[in-house]
Amino acid sequence: MQEHYRKWYSHHLGRDIEMLVYGDWGYPVLLFPTTLGRYYEAKDFKLIDSARWFIENRKVKIYCIDSIDRDSWYAKHLHPSVRIQNHIFYDKMVNDELVPWIQHECQVGKIAVGGCSFGGFQALNFAFRHPEKVAHLWSMGAKFDIKSFMNGYYDDNVYFNNPPDYIPNANNDQFYQMKIILGTSEHDFCKPANYAMSEILNRKGIHHWLDVRPWGEHDWPVWREMFPHYLSTI
Template identity: 25%
Template sequence: MSERIELPVPGTDATLGVIRHGHFGRPMLVFPSEAGRAEDFANNGMLDAIRGLVDAGRVTLFCVDSLDGWTWSARDQPTEERARRHGIYHDWLEQSVLPHIAYEMGGWQTEIITCGASLGAYHAAHFTLQRADVAPLAIGMSGSYDPTTWRGWGDIGDATYFANPMAYVRGADGDHLNWLRSRASLLLVVGQGPFEWEPTKSYPSTLAFADVLREKGIPHQLDVWGYDSAHDWPWWQRQLAHHLPRFV
């Protein structure tokens, strides 16, 4: 494990952290669950679940902090303001994290995978759909993909629309849609067990998002696990260990 690196958040005096695991292989940008930190992936057994791939030099992980406490989880703020703030987080990913990954990996030798569970699944899918040129594959586990359903309030506008994969994918057409069809691919994994229905609504949201992707012809896979598969780290460990080897 590398040391935690602090990278500047554009337009602010703040920094957010990145931790690297691995020495070679395909880079994977890993988002934590809601309001989480870069340390969470290792601390919750996810690194151990795929350690063989990391040690074999097949994948290098770049685990990042979230900014959810100031963005999507800031429920004292209206939805549109949360979405605007999320744009600052996206700027951090583009302007600070992507150059860091390129530097650490010696350039863009291979394309990035994005990965996350719970709210991290939203971040993974959204980033791939926005930046499929460098991160064409997203792995989302137990995700919820429509921010307008996250106990929001107030009028919504462009900031929310362009941060909402369910909305902007449904509205995509023309050259941009053709570009997404040619570049993006998403793996959506969800269980039917505890907390996947309520309160997270991950199960219905994942199926609804898969339907939108299917209607728009965007490559994706939907993998639904059983009624024992819970919204929790032990199941995300199994799901990632099951799927990741075929991508790296």
Template identity: 30%
Template sequence: MSEQQRVDLQVPGTDSTLGVIRYGHWGRPVLVFPSEAGSAQDFASNGMVEAVQDLVDAGRVSFFCVDSADAFSWSDNAAPTEERARRHQHYTAWLEQAVLPWIGAQTGGAGLKLMTLGVSLGAYHAVHFTLTHAHVAPLAIGMSGSYDVTSWHGHGEFGDATYFANPMSYVAGMHGEHLDWLRQHASILLTVGQGPFEVEPTKALPSSQAFAELLHDKGIPVELDLWGHDVAHDWPWWRKQMAHHLPRFC
């Protein structure tokens, strides 16, 4: 199975580029985030495209896999959390100003309704993007994610950048018309196992449970799918989880 197309798109305000790889020719577009500090090719190289090859071949889904910028932001544990959150804003700008227009050009543009999908730290990116961009990405699938950025070796003062990058904070603070709008336009699916590495060191299980409860309390559509005590924080299980859920969305 070979990639259809790879492009390298400039990160706004920098001399750097990050890559996007497309798999599939037709179907619902899915914006895919890799695991921590991963790259666009990780999705296919870990068998995720092959796991739903029937959907790709049938023209039901098309994956747009992006590089991460975590090494510069969230994975730089030496930097204070607020600084990491500010650096993350460059990644968001790249997604908004470079990736979305390219996907739009590839898919015909008008009325673009993405699904987002990610594993591990990529689950955070997928869910956070949908919650902040539900007008273009109304559905997120987060697998084995952690959704409180202050728990990621957090230190220093937590300011506005951290707050607005932290789903556990800004969802808790939502109210009024914006919350009402999000209730109508966003939908979140969280999957997580109860086996090896889903509690320690990743905290994916307790974080997914706490975040699902928060979303439910706020009236934002959420589904939490808990897998068994043998289900580990690893690609073989993410392949199974995605293959189980994806057909109903595309």
């Protein structure tokens, strides 16, 4: 299984960004890490191993991007307006720098995005902010309301990055073309958030699969079971 380390300077972030890429060819999957996670997290917790067959058989090419959570959502030393602005710079890096590179490298118009836990929020938020670039969306054990990170602060930037707020009022034909899976499990503390998001999508007529596994908690064994299943739906 081919693994490539990449690093580049992001002009939106003003810093280097690191990434691990698995496979030499296949449909591109952009994977966001969990809370404060790094680009090697999916490897360390064997999520990549669970996808080995798809990578080695050139079905998918997986891009594991770094996070900047320490300077955005979890930067308690910064004012909430700065935290959300830093996330917007991260979103611009992904949308303007990374995804066009992936599209060119894999010769596709749209990509797949996914993530576990907080990475699932990142994936869903990116997909609904930029649906013209996303064909497949998978969240695994995610919650989607980020207002608790803002200490009561609220502005347009928070609104447009809080999916339970902006999705009900958003209209885009591309929403109805995405293949969406909301993954959770019976004892996952994020299960209610997935039911709530599923209801939001149902009210808008956005087709999706609410996948509730009958066992397991909010942890990697469940996500390692989900991930190859979701890859098989491409």
